[in-house]
Amino acid sequence: MDSKSVGIVGAGVSGLAACKHALDKGFRPVVFEADGSVGGVWAHTLESTRLQAPTTAFRFSDLAWPPESAREAYPGHRRVMEYIRSYARAFDLLKHIRFHSQVLGVEYLGATEEEVMGWDQWSGDGTAFGAVKGGGWRLTVQDLKVGSTEVFVVDFLILCIGRHSGTPNIPEFPANGPELFKGKILHSLDYSYMDDGDAAEFVRGKRVTVIGSGKSAFDIAAEVAKVNGAAQPCTIVYRTRHWLVHKSSVWGVDLSYFYLNRISQLLVHKPGEGFLRCMLAAALSPLRWAISKAIETYYKWSVPLRKHGMVPDYSFSFAMSSCLIAMLPEGFYDRVDEGSIVLRKSKAVGFSSDGVVLRDRNES
Numbered sequence: 001m002d003s004k005s006v007g008i009v010g011a012g013v014s015g016l017a018a019c020k021h022a023l024d025k026g027f028r029p030v031v032f033e034a035d036g037s038v039g040g041v042w043a044h045t046l047e048s049t050r051l052q053a054p055t056t057a058f059r060f061s062d063l064a065w066p067p068e069s070a071r072e073a074y075p076g077h078r079r080v081m082e083y084i085r086s087y088a089r090a091f092d093l094l095k096h097i098r099f100h101s102q103v104l105g106v107e108y109l110g111a112t113e114e115e116v117m118g119w120d121q122w123s124g125d126g127t128a129f130g131a132v133k134g135g136g137w138r139l140t141v142q143d144l145k146v147g148s149t150e151v152f153v154v155d156f157l158i159l160c161i162g163r164h165s166g167t168p169n170i171p172e173f174p175a176n177g178p179e180l181f182k183g184k185i186l187h188s189l190d191y192s193y194m195d196d197g198d199a200a201e202f203v204r205g206k207r208v209t210v211i212g213s214g215k216s217a218f219d220i221a222a223e224v225a226k227v228n229g230a231a232q233p234c235t236i237v238y239r240t241r242h243w244l245v246h247k248s249s250v251w252g253v254d255l256s257y258f259y260l261n262r263i264s265q266l267l268v269h270k271p272g273e274g275f276l277r278c279m280l281a282a283a284l285s286p287l288r289w290a291i292s293k294a295i296e297t298y299y300k301w302s303v304p305l306r307k308h309g310m311v312p313d314y315s316f317s318f319a320m321s322s323c324l325i326a327m328l329p330e331g332f333y334d335r336v337d338e339g340s341i342v343l344r345k346s347k348a349v350g351f352s353s354d355g356v357v358l359r360d361r362n363e364s
């Protein structure tokens with residue numbers, strides 16, 4: 001059997017695992033990575049970024065964490081990057097990666113769109129490389145160092161481009177947009193790309209407002225508060241309250257025992273489930289509700305969410321199943337108490353020449 005070529009876009013953890021797997025299967029992988037290193041999002045993080053999932057859950061199945069990192073349940077980003085690099089080295093993956101190579105476009109070769117729409121099975125006959133002879137993918141790739149563009153043809157394509165890297169997602173402002181503001185506006189992605197020292201200097205002594213209430217917003221506000229203290233408080237403007245909590249265990253029991261095992265999956269309705277599974281999930285829904293309420297009670301008791309008006313409007317179970325849970329930066333609410341961080345709710349924001357305009361601030 002001839003060895004098929006596999007194009008892989010991205011050299012984060014997914015791209016590296018895909019590359020290793022393709023090699024194991026006897027394929028010829030070529031990985032295109034726009035950045036200059038492996039690691040994806042982990043290559044450009046905030047100074048304070050740590051793992052949120054424990055090392056027992058966040059690991060390659062074929063490479064254990066080194067003992068010194070595994071001792072910490074939630075290692076910092078430098079250890080995470082070292083682990084990812086060691087995976088690439090351990091399986092000799094680097095020689096298959098083309099760095100600074102951005103895939104600008106991909107095009108399927110072989111069947112026409114009409115034919116593909118008529119297929120009942122994946123790839124025409126249910127096999128990975130399909131019934132269509134000569135089928136494949138044409139990739140247009142730009143070398144970001146020299147600016148030249150090259151075309152590659154591969155038999156199979158795997159996209160490992162992640163969700164958080166690459167292009168910042170900036171909303172449209174129908175009126176009073178950022179162009180009115182005379183100060184500096186930065187997306188969290190650009191802030192993460194700065195060296196740690198440069199990021200601290202960038203915010204030092206400045207009036208900083210962070211818009212958003214996800215993990216990055218809270219982390220950045222905590223970093224700004226560390227640099228500027230209460231003398232120059234950092235304001236977080238948020239619309240939605242999320243379950244940002246201080247640890248991933250309740251009364252000493254890890255959340256994974258409640259949500260991330262096969263028995264707990266029986267509590268949840270799933271697409272395409274059979275009649276018995278559906279009945280079981282329905283019968284167990286009071287238990288699911290009780291678990292969610294007990295966990296919410298624990299976090300409301302151990303994190304000052306009520307005091308600061310930060311209790312989310314949705315259930316903890318919903319947050320878990322939608323991957324909306326995140327870890328609070330260390331001592332976050334202490335910084336709110338000391339006045340280094342100010343929390344402001346607003347349904348919408350606009351800009352003026354010297355700041356941010358909040359709308360519906362008093363509505364909840």
Ligand SMILES: Cc1cc2nc3c(=O)[nH]c(=O)nc-3n(C[C@H](O)[C@H](O)[C@H](O)COP(=O)(O)OP(=O)(O)OC[C@H]3O[C@@H](n4cnc5c(N)ncnc54)[C@H](O)[C@@H]3O)c2cc1C
Nearest residue numbers: 010012013014033034040041051052053102103161162165
């Ligand atoms: C701050 C932060 C903390 C996180 N913490 C955790 C955690 O604790 N636990 C957890 O499970 N997950 C966590 N995540 C989620 C994270 O997305 C995963 O851990 C994982 O790193 C995703 O890997 P990936 O390979 O799928 O994507 P990415 O790491 O995003 O890698 C995608 C790669 O594709 C490249 N790429 C994209 N488009 C192109 C293109 N057109 N051409 C060439 N290359 C391209 C990018 O340059 C990038 O290197 C965190 C994410 C962030 C941002």
